[in-house]
Amino acid sequence: MRIGILTSGGDCPGLNAVIRGVVLKGTEINNQEFVGFKGGWRGVVKSDLIELGRSNVRGISKEGGTILGTSRTNPFEGDGGPERILENMKREGIDAIIAIGGEGTLAAAKRLTDAGLKITGVPKTIDNDLDATDYTFGFDTAVQIATDAMDRLRTTGDAHSRCMVAEVMGRHVGWIALHSGMAAGAHAILIPEQKTTMSQIAEWVESANARGRSPLVVVAEGFVPGEADDAHSERGLDAFGRPRLGGIGERLAPMIEDMTGIETRATTLGHIQRGGVPSAYDRVLATRLGMAASDSVLEERWGQMVALRGTDIVHVGFEEALGRLKTVPQSRYDEAALLFG
Amino acid sequence: MRIGILTSGGDCPGLNAVIRGVVLKGTEINNQEFVGFKGGWRGVVKSDLIELGRSNVRGISKEGGTILGTSRTNPFEGDGGPERILENMKREGIDAIIAIGGEGTLAAAKRLTDAGLKITGVPKTIDNDLDATDYTFGFDTAVQIATDAMDRLRTTGDAHSRCMVAEVMGRHVGWIALHSGMAAGAHAILIPEQKTTMSQIAEWVESANARGRSPLVVVAEGFVPGEADDAHSERGLDAFGRPRLGGIGERLAPMIEDMTGIETRATTLGHIQRGGVPSAYDRVLATRLGMAASDSVLEERWGQMVALRGTDIVHVGFEEALGRLKTVPQSRYDEAALLFG
Amino acid sequence: MRIGILTSGGDCPGLNAVIRGVVLKGTEINNQEFVGFKGGWRGVVKSDLIELGRSNVRGISKEGGTILGTSRTNPFEGDGGPERILENMKREGIDAIIAIGGEGTLAAAKRLTDAGLKITGVPKTIDNDLDATDYTFGFDTAVQIATDAMDRLRTTGDAHSRCMVAEVMGRHVGWIALHSGMAAGAHAILIPEQKTTMSQIAEWVESANARGRSPLVVVAEGFVPGEADDAHSERGLDAFGRPRLGGIGERLAPMIEDMTGIETRATTLGHIQRGGVPSAYDRVLATRLGMAASDSVLEERWGQMVALRGTDIVHVGFEEALGRLKTVPQSRYDEAALLFG
């Protein structure tokens, strides 16, 4: 059996470990052959591919990025669509596809599977926002990088008696903020799921300061302050009606300084959270998912993806994984919020 | 309510995060007061204790070690025993104990609970060998440290075309070896649960070498080679009948070199695996377990310990946690063994 | 002899190691006593101080920040000035001051010394821009943090075939950019000392891209593009004539994308470069400088600071250290520029 692998969407530590896991299990045990599509779905549509043998994946599990490249191409746009892809697969002698990607990738894979293509999936989201799996690879690395950065920010906050604001990834969910904030002992964690008001934030900052602590505020990029504070929130608006420049962290800092009188500085961690050497946890998880994905093809689990439940790797249907973001539940937020202020 | 906390047994990254979680949840929400017993059960028996307020636990979740100190004292030895302990608790006005420790500590706690003492537990084992919880804090940090070390050893192996043997912790179970070995791409992982023969080890080493790789062999300290190779195994014996000096890693290296003709060097990671800054994963897990342990007291869960199941913190009876080591199951070993050789 | 210590200006890894070095050498060998002024010169002017014995400095050499706190207070402003300070010193029985700080601090120390005060200095600049010393503590840590971040950014650049722009500290000089850029294999390093044109930058980016590399551009915060490209440079201007928001990195990225057609993303490392655990190099350097500063007082070297020359700690007059920035010489830039494009 000849199988094509693709990685799609944003970079995520562990992608190469998945690829290696698939190829080693497939070539050594499951009697499979592999090619890699270059640049995600673009490579599928354009038939841009490379051979993937054992020697191509040696030593890559500790490398960040993806040896196949990635893109945000949608397989239905332009020349794409199921017929074209099926045609390409036939011409190249490819029987099935393993798609490693996030919600968009899996949604596209579902539509293609519904149209008759043989596709199995591996979930990839650095934000940990897929409902059908306990954790996704890349998340642990991102949390560790963010935590290390916050450990550094705190000493500067202490030295200058400043409030430090750290903006982390998380457009729609606050998992990275929740975990890194708990790990670093944050005095406030602000996430998209919680419309915390500016006055609540200021209260936490002032309370920490009153206890002699230099406040650390962790904010997910998708956080929006609660409506109760329109007056303060407005200050972040661009006076000319244009979209406000800068992330939420940079907008929050002057507001906090304004409300509390405590000097406040923001740092946006940005891209460093999603690149580089994966943590041991992510390498193990990614390797296991990759090996299971090779089995998925053997077992003809089209329209399914591999997932982590407790310590087991399981298989779940695409439909179960899609359509619902795994947000931070109120109980987990309340648990963390005990430590605020 | 006034509660005593103790940490017992070997050092484990995350102990301080547990203590902080207990104290913050207890003082801020559960209306509890705390003292810390110094040096584990020794402090209980000798009534050696310190006050533990919010200010005592500030900033400690990222610190290795334990602010309470630890020891391997057994509370039943010497002056100990339930009566003495109860007497001490009454005199100090202590209503209950939170015992943070491994199997020995929890077994002692069970006996004391059976004798009427109010004790609740937090499991601590860097080896991850407790059956009633998915993971224990400290394990992730140990695996990461071992993996980082192996990443370094591999470049030296490659430069010199050597086989590198890395000995990691794991007297009775191979979890650290399994995870760090998978993460680092080991060509052989040797664990107490598997009586791998020397000829199998040599075969893996030679196979990796034949593919142009410098073999990495990861061995848990409790590994014993299979009996089929007595002849080779004997070489590790002390010629004078004394207990053999050096760990299994140092004994394996010359045997591998002897059998394969490939220059082989051993490194024993030792104590660096159990000290220092905990990983973000361990800080979050330990903090959550600590907060749940404060609730355990509130809910009078004597004779129970907190545990991780999937992403949830649950409560399980001591008897469920004891008596059975969580060994590496055959399926998990086979999964890893695909990558050997 | 009773000596006051102060740390002034921005946070810098190694400050605590200096303080520990001073106090240990002073108390154990040089028969000195110490107090710490809190919050830099503010503590001197306000007579806000704490006792500093051996027990106060234990374990601090690996801690970021400064146990004394810091500020940017000028000792001549407000209630300050030599008379007031001398008065405070007399009242507190303080014979001399060790001032740990950057150019501003040392300039103030010089004026106070000229007015008769007994002050000796320890140079502190994370930017490494003081002419009279080979290196300053904190610089090595900052370079290492920036290099680690760039190692991560490169894998994301490779995965997405993007150009990554990393903005590092360096308002007036480019040392951090030069060293971290060389270490990370940057395809362009942009520093305040070099008015590189946008077309040169675009040429390097395109050349790296043409060789199949994902370009990495490292830019010091104080870099200003050369005038030859006003047209392109203008695009970075705020259309409403206000000061441009965002740092140079964020302004450069769209310009590079515009000129080269290569998707480009910027990351501003910010405060994480100046906090947290110091590197071993900085701990050793800071400890040695601290011990030498205790000797400076013993030897009555008022108006002098300690400095590194080769592997030796030497003493130089304030006037030698001031007034001239240590910029990146053309030869060092040319050496690095060999690797560009």
Add this chain to the structure above:
Amino acid sequence: MRIGILTSGGDCPGLNAVIRGVVLKGTEINNQEFVGFKGGWRGVVKSDLIELGRSNVRGISKEGGTILGTSRTNPFEGDGGPERILENMKREGIDAIIAIGGEGTLAAAKRLTDAGLKITGVPKTIDNDLDATDYTFGFDTAVQIATDAMDRLRTTGDAHSRCMVAEVMGRHVGWIALHSGMAAGAHAILIPEQKTTMSQIAEWVESANARGRSPLVVVAEGFVPGEADDAHSERGLDAFGRPRLGGIGERLAPMIEDMTGIETRATTLGHIQRGGVPSAYDRVLATRLGMAASDSVLEERWGQMVALRGTDIVHVGFEEALGRLKTVPQSRYDEAALLFG
């Protein structure tokens, strides 16, 4: 001009950065071509070589090990010697050799240069024991790894109230022990240059313990205790007259425990100190040395090696670099010893 490069002796972080620096400077600026000899002098004698173009060195400066491999082969043994080497060079069209290695390599290079071969050198010693250069690449990385390990060991020491002994590299000189010990705040540093007595060591350990500290003893592998304590030293002897097994760290621990009554544990860091990702400092130094070595060939500096003096790269004759170990001077040891006990 066509130049052969070789790396010889033990692994050392930065070797690849040197190779990359040579090749980039040589191919881009100095109009040179390169081949790499495989496995050090063995590749020279056996004419085992690979082409080395710009594409071969991309991305390698952050990789540990050496892409050329290394060995401890002596070029004069077996088939070797100047005639054979010259013959090989002529046949392969190689005009000159850049030898990257330690004292043995440079001594061999000197003999070959004296016999008429065109060889220039780059010093490599992780122990930093070459007299003609301030620092050698690899040393900073080794010190950082050792310091990180000691930071971890200290928390375990504190948790258990133990004395921790850390054995680091340094067969003939104590530079790694001195720097990592200072950085980690060791209570005793034991180096080959100083015949410290067991009673002095015990005194330091007891003094630290008396102040409530858990003693950290750092020992270089080549340390030998002073003769004044033969009685205690004898205990480390093998009772059967064989060479004592285990390193000095493992032999010291029971002696310290015996003399002080304080539980003592040893850790031997071993090979992890010389592999893996080089520090930023070492990458910059190695890159600069490599570029300078390309210039050395252009300038026909046969019999010379590149070296670091202050912040400058200079050229020195082999004879100046050889024959004299750069030991830790008494003044540097005394400076560190202030912190002992």
